Amino acid sequence: xxxxxxxFMLPAVFILISILIAVFRFISGPTIPDRAVAxxxxxxxxxxxxxxxxxxxxxxxxxxxxxxxxxxSYVTTLYIAKHLTEDKEVDE
Amino acid sequence: xxxxxxxxxxxLVIGVAFxxxxxIGLIRFPDVYTRLHAATKCTTFxxxxxxxxxxxFGFYFWRVSGExxxxxxxxxxxxALACLIITNPTGAHAIARAAYRSGVKxxxxxxxxxxxxxxx
Numbered sequence: 001x002x003x004x005x006x007x008f009m010l011p012a013v014f015i016l017i018s019i020l021i022a023v024f025r026f027i028s029g030p031t032i033p034d035r036a037v038a039x040x041x042x043x044x045x046x047x048x049x050x051x052x053x054x055x056x057x058x059x060x061x062x063x064x065x066x067x068x069x070x071x072x073s074y075v076t077t078l079y080i081a082k083h084l085t086e087d088k089e090v091d092e
Numbered sequence: 093x094x095x096x097x098x099x100x101x102x103x104l105v106i107g108v109a110f111x112x113x114x115x116i117g118l119i120r121f122p123d124v125y126t127r128l129h130a131a132t133k134c135t136t137f138x139x140x141x142x143x144x145x146x147x148x149f150g151f152y153f154w155r156v157s158g159e160x161x162x163x164x165x166x167x168x169x170x171x172a173l174a175c176l177i178i179t180n181p182t183g184a185h186a187i188a189r190a191a192y193r194s195g196v197k198x199x200x201x202x203x204x205x206x207x208x209x210x211x212x
Contacts (some may be wrong), residue, residue, distance in 0.1 A: 004149070007101065011108045011142065018115040022131070025118045033124045033191035040183055041118055041131040045111060047176060048139040051169060055146040060161065063168035067175055074179035081183075081190035 008056035015049040036080050043073035096152050103145035110138030123199035124191045132184035136176070143173040 019042055026038035047066045054062030117130025146169050154162035192206060 003097075007097070007104065008146075008149075011104045014108045015111060018112050021112075021115040022118055025127070031124060031191075031196050033187060033194065033196050034127065036187050036190075037124060037128050037131055038118060040180075040187060041114065041135055044132075044135040044139055044176070044180060045115075047172065048107070048111060048135075048142050051139075051143055051146055051172060054165065054169070055149060058161065058165065060164045060168045063165065063172055067168065067172045070172060070175045070179060074175075074183055077183035078186050081186035084190040084194045 004058075005056050008052050012049050012052040012056065015045055015052065019045045019049070032084060036077065036084070039080070040073070040077050043069070043077070047073075096148070100145045100149050103141045103148070107138040107141035107145065110134045110141070114138065124196050125188060125198050128184055128188055128191075132180065136180045139176055140173065143169050143176075147173075 022038050022041045022045065026035050026042065029035040029038055047070050050062050050066035050069065054060060054066070111134065114131045114134030117134065118127050121127045121130055147166050150162045150166040150169065153159075154166065198204070
């Protein structure tokens with residue numbers, strides 16, 4: 001366990017705590033857009049955590065996972081937004 | 093070496109602080125739009141600084157040791173950062189637009205320009 005590992009592993013633990021706080025909002029959010037915001041935040045934080053883990057273990061495969069996760073979470077967010085808009089227009 | 097570690101630690105502290113503040117804002121703020129304001133901007137800014145710390149770290153170790161895996165780490169982190177910078181504000185804009193269209197109104201709003209624009 002060298003110094004660089006600890007330098008990048010401690011922020012990853014704090015990112016994990018932030019993810020848990022955002023998951024609390026995801027569970028308790030009063031409206032559906034609240035949950036969408038919480039999901040978007042969790043996705044961004046997971047990308048940050050993946051980059052930190054990639055630097056800690058010095059493996060670039062973690063960063064590849066982060067790239068694909070960022071793009072897929074973008075598609076997910078856009079699809080949820082489109083679904084929210086369409087749902088209301090059908091009701092009217 | 094020492095100045096490099098100081099710079100990397102400062103960037104990591106800035107990034108982690110902004111990410112944590114974004115999560116706390118997600119809990120503390122009263123309605124969707126203020127939560128979006130806190131969460132999206134803070135986490136994007138924090139993740140940019142975390143990525144910059146990783147880029148500086150990998151670039152330095154590539155120059156010192158000459159191993160190709162550090163250069164691969166740096167290039168892939170730059171690609172991930174570019175993806176994040178492009179996609180994150182766009183997704184936040186889409187969520188805000190969908191929240192307004194689905195009928196969630198701002199809680200303590202005094203002026204609602206979008207409503208007035210739709211009436212006219």
